[in-house]
Amino acid sequence: MEQAITEKKPSKFKIRMNKVLTYLSKPQNLVLLILGVVLSITTIGPIISIVADTVMVHTGSIDSTNTGLLSGFTLYNWADLFTGRLSQANLLLPLKNTLLLAVFTCIGAVLYGGIFAYLVTRTNMKFKKLLSSIFIFPYIMPQWTLAVVWKNLFYSSAVTGGSNGLLVALTGIQMPLWWCKGLFPSATVLAIHYAPFAYILIGGIFRNMDANLEEAATILNTPKRRIFFRVTLPMVMPAVLSTVLLVFSSAMGSFPVPYYLTYTTLATKYVEMSVARAGEASILAVIMMVFGIAILSLNIAATSGRKNYTTVTGKSGQISRVNLGRHGKYVTAIIFLVLTLFTSIYPIISFATETFLPNPGDYSFLTKGNWSSLTLKWWTTSTNTDSSLFGQCGILHNTTIWNAYFGILFVAVCCSLLAGTIGTLVGYACSKNRHSKWANYVNSMAFLPYLLPALSVGVAFYVFGSNIGIYNTYLLLIIAGTVKYIPFASRSALNSMLQLSGEIEEAAVIQNIPWHKRMFKIIIPIQKSSIISGYMLPFMSTLRELTLFMLLCSQTKILTTLLDYFDEMGLYAFSSGINLILIVTILICNAVVNKLTGASINKGIGGN
Template sequence: MSINLQTNSTFNHWRNYLKKPQNAILVLLGIVLSFATIFPMVTIWLDTISIHAGSVDAQVSGRQAGYTLYNWIDIISGRLARRNFWIPLQNTVLLSVLACLVAICFGGVFAYLITRTDMKAKKYLSNIFIFPYVMPQWTLAVVWQNMFYSKAVTGGSDGLLAALTGIKMPLWWCQGLFPTALVLGIHYAAFAYILVGGIFRNMDANLEEAATILNTPKYKIFFRITLPMVQPAILSTVLLVFSSAMGSYPVPHYLNFTTLATKYVDLNVNRAGQASALAVIMMLFGIAILLFNQLATGGRKSFTTVTGKSGQASKFNLGIGKYVIPVFLVVFTFFTSIFPVISFALETFLPNPGDYSFFRTWNTSNLTVKWWMNNTGTAGSMYGQKGILFNSTIWYAFFGTILVAVSCAFLAGTIGLLVGYCVSKNRRSRFAAYVNSIAFLPYLLPSLAVGVAFFVFGSRAGLYNTYILLIIAGTIKYIPFASRASLNSMLQISGEIEESAIIHNIPWFKRMTRIIIPIQKSAILSGYLLPLMTCIRELTLFMMLCAQTKLLTLLLDYFDEMGLYAFSAGINLMLIVFVIICNMAVNKLTGASLDKGIGGN
């Protein structure tokens, strides 16, 4: 009898719990997200110990199926371990660390100049600064090639600098660690600008004012007071930049720098299990940097920066620097934000893309429109391809990109909205905290590692080279954008608003569509549009999941392999213009902007 009573009590408890829509949806999301996130990770780990038919592990073991530790042993201590693992690992860590330093120094200093000084042209500089992040990641890498490559040093045609001035930059400047770290650092500097700038703008001035009254030198105030107060923002920037740089493929690929990501592509054919081991190691780095961030900002430390007891500190007077510094920044941001568009457009009119020798005589009669307008595909230099405007392969990939981006944005935005709503309604629940964490986890993992996990999963599930697999991978990867935007907005809504609707017996769906969503429509709409913009310019996540002709970003490598660099430049131009248009649409529709509220507007 007691067992029956206990069973009935448990049943009634769960029935009453699941009667609330937010609880039922939370349980469903917990199951779906756990499977969609954890199962591919387990699959890729199993792939590291599986024997692959036709691969090295099959030759060594003499079997075509089963399990072995050979892949782990050989990748760490085998004859080729130094070339296949240790050197790429060392390069990857160095690249990630240097990219963090560049992003923090560049973005942090820029944030300080915008928020705490009397520098001129703040609005323009603040808007233009985030352009390198809005544009595809490899944009600056290709621009670097067009600027500094030369026939004598890197082979091929002379870039702009060599063509115009005859100056030939050394190889370490053109390729390798230095340009790769610099390009990635500039690309991710927007993280530091947003995070550090937000703290600088809202920082309580009491401590700095007290130090000033005590005649403390300004450099001591900056290093002993100001910098420690922005420590959480710096650590968050390290978390985001380190994991993103570690999984970056296109920038090291274009600038000829060997990392774990590029080595994975090299090993994936003949050493598939060892390639999967590299992806697992990248995942572990992402988790480790997250744990380090939690330990560094945890405990009894206090990082309060807003108290309500003091206004913003007075702006630092730069003197003549308030005119000189913005001139330098305007020139610099021209080359990182505006020049790429000009460069790619110019490439599509050169008879031999990448060859700027005609600038020596300024003979523009050699320019051509064949890369855009050729409608026959008979030109020998075009390898049977029609011009960009008439090329069905390009437009098929373009519409495929739009299909995947819109689908991922809709699914990620909707799931993220529900995650934010349910977690905000169950904020004291451990299960809600778990669902919130599992929804955010894919963002902390390198894109290539997530892509590899879904590649292994999709291959075994028969989904490889399908739009379904692309949409699933993109949705899981971009849910964090929507869930964080939704959660932050939902926490601002008082529970009394929905309770009054419940009293009037308004169904849950109507409460969401007529009350909750309209109140926070700007933040919720951003949760849909941000995944859309990111998915359009995504390469690393999708590069292993389908053929090169399915998506516009993947088509770049296809045309590069064919030697049709004008087509690559044209696709880059299409992506940049389309993403910028989407970014402007986000600002227009939602009023949201990456730099808004920091000091630029």
């Protein structure tokens, strides 16, 4: 008699476990899962902390004084900020100023960078290589560089108080107050700082634009002006929109520029209110975050629904260039040469000069011809007995400065290694799972910190770090810098990984080559240039970062925050020396990387 053998069906739990194990057996899925959890904690965690801080009672702050509470939660901060007697000064005016600053910065950056991109890529303007190389300097240099240069150049004792700047000393011309302080100089400086964004994004479109579209319009006797506005301009609109979205968010969170040029924004108001009205200050940071998240939503909507412009006949190999004329190509080049030298080379000369003046900011020696008054004391004083140095040694002998210098180098190297590695893994995993909702979520989490104003991110990590006991440590600076700059590496890696054919790695999988060898022997060498850029951008950005770090540590811990310390002491020669050290360090690092790897921010746009 035959016995029926009945096979036992696997349980639903085992089926699910097998699916999970199969999913995790692919390295890109495991990487995606781990990074999704890590990025959610490091991005959403600080945001939750700062939102919670808006309803907490702060001992010694106005919410504790007026409610009589020493701990717990209250809505007093929200009510007072929006409806209190100081709502106009603490919220409405800074918000209006911030939006105006962001809007005018976007307009200036797009016009300046876009016009320059058009001239470099679509005309016969001379000296393109030189101009393209130095045009990007303002973005590489610290954000506050041009703000300080603006003060040293245009301030005067009659209009702004203090000593006369270079313009008054040389010509006697005194610029009006609106030119020296407020919205106009702040927007101008930020527009110059972010114009390389527009140049890179718009210039790339101009460089690779299909000339068939314009040629077809020309054959139909369409006027050149109509061709530009109806054909050329719509083609670059996606790049213009991307520039506006990125610059708007960055300008909203800018602290150094409006601080130096005396313009009240949400960022400067936060610093002013952070002690006496801590909860209300956190609300200001939340408002800036809301704008960042709204910008991310707009970016997603714009990129998913924008129009595509294509041609039936294929891509033309020619680029139609505009002839500026025999003299126009030189005149245009000279105009931009003057502008770029002023915004790129002059700041270095200015800061160097400041460190030799007996009274920094005072250029009266030029009119008196008293060149012998220049001094080396700010650099070479080896003791702390000179009263004019307020008990400090000269820059070359000042241990506080050099400890802070090596501190910022340490933070920059760690942020670079962590952000570059995580960003590369995010780009790899998301490119392998490009149609996955989880991959899209991880990609958004990696990119979100870039669209959040730097001050908001700094405030979030200040609250987060204080709650877990790591305030004023290198660890907190490294975590904040890594999260903030992962977008640089992730976007660079994602774009490069999407260019790789899947067959390349599949061939290695068939040969049973382990995942780590596939990464180090195949994928990374192929996309070496993009991956190195993903490491270098966080490094150089960290070296010049102030807004993100100024709340996270003491003023003497790293070099960028040490600037405020010396400014408060009145040692402006020291802060100018620090600016000079930072600029030279960043430019040297950028030049070394370009020399060793061939990577250059302006390559392929038309500067070579």
